[in-house]
Amino acid sequence: MALPERSPVSFVVEGERLRTVDSSTSDDVWLLPGLVDVHSHAGMEKPGDAYDHTMFREHMLAHRSAGVLTVRSPGSPDPVLDRADEPDLPRLVRAGRWLATPGRFFAGYGRRVSEEELVAAAVEEASVGWCKVIGDWMPDDPPVPLEVLTSLVEAVHAAGGRVAVHCQTAEGCRNAVLAGADSLEHGMHLDHSLLPRMAAQGTAFVPTFSAIAKTRSGLDASSDARFREWILSGWEHAFPTVRAAHEAGVTVLAGTDTKPCGQVAAEISWLIKAGMPVEAAIGAGSWTARSWLGLPSLVDGGLADVVAYDADPVEDPSVLLRPSRIVLRGKVIA
Ligand SMILES: [Zn+2]
Structure with missing residues (x-):
């Protein structure tokens, strides 16, 4: 599920971009376009x-x-x-x-x-x-x-x-x-x-x-x-x-x-x-x-910045402390 739309979606990474694809498999993960801190020195x-x-x-x-x-x-x-x-x-x-x-x-x-x-x-x-x-x-x-x-x-x-x-x-x-x-x-x-x-x-x-x-x-x-x-x-x-x-x-x-x-x-x-x-x-x-x-979020053609969580952050915001996968500019970081 990708937030904020909360609809099932599958992406592939092409270079530094995201492409949406049809997929019959579904991993139960919740995706955000990464967190943002707008005030940090x-x-x-x-x-x-x-x-x-x-x-x-x-x-x-x-x-x-x-x-x-x-x-x-x-x-x-x-x-x-x-x-x-x-x-x-x-x-x-x-x-x-x-x-x-x-x-x-x-x-x-x-x-x-x-x-x-x-x-x-x-x-x-x-x-x-x-x-x-x-x-x-x-x-x-x-x-x-x-x-x-x-x-x-x-x-x-x-x-x-x-x-x-x-x-x-x-x-x-x-x-x-x-x-x-x-x-x-x-x-x-x-x-x-x-x-x-x-x-x-x-x-x-x-x-x-x-x-x-x-x-x-x-x-x-x-x-x-x-x-x-x-x-x-x-x-x-x-x-x-x-x-x-x-x-x-x-x-x-x-x-x-x-x-x-x-x-x-x-x-x-x-x-x-x-x-x-x-x-x-x-x-x-x-x-x-x-x-x-x-900056775009999780859309077809958008930047491949994605953070995955094992549970819905809206149901349990504490899951934001535990990203299960981090992708930045198309590269898997963790
Ligand atoms: Zn300041």
């Missing part, structure tokens, strides 16, 4: 790290062994904008370097630019497909001004690129939506009244529960009281927001933004806990994410 372990290509390969191989065959990297310390995909690694959708204006992002990290330089820098970084803008930072700091973000989105779209915005404050989220960003990363404290607009203009929401859970578990008595309250209230708010976003027709996607790599099944279970229907939550980390990134 391969090649660095923690903020401040330089890009390390050996580590990049290790991270991408960890994704691959978990059945994650496509990764979007919304921000990288890699200054090389045009690295080619390596054939044994998952498909990588790039967003250049993080674009950080003064007072925003980890001190000294990412590509540092002034607000005046931001639009031109975003167009440059987006030459790889996407750019990633740090739209806000700490709870009471001002976000990137709406006029700047609006000009940035217009310029990047005019150049054929897409824009991912890091936003965790209500104001930062509002500016990202009003500017017409393609995705909100984290979206903590997102005001529900913006959801219909996100759905109408096609702005996706990547709540990164895995990353916020990690920040939350790192809070202790020494944490700044305002920061602590902001994270805890943002965490509580994220659950009803994900459910409301899905119900409003917003594309909600699975991105982990955490290490170790290869944990997108855990992010899918957070989406389920938040109240997304199981099939939609799996799609958020598989076929829906692929289609959003412009």
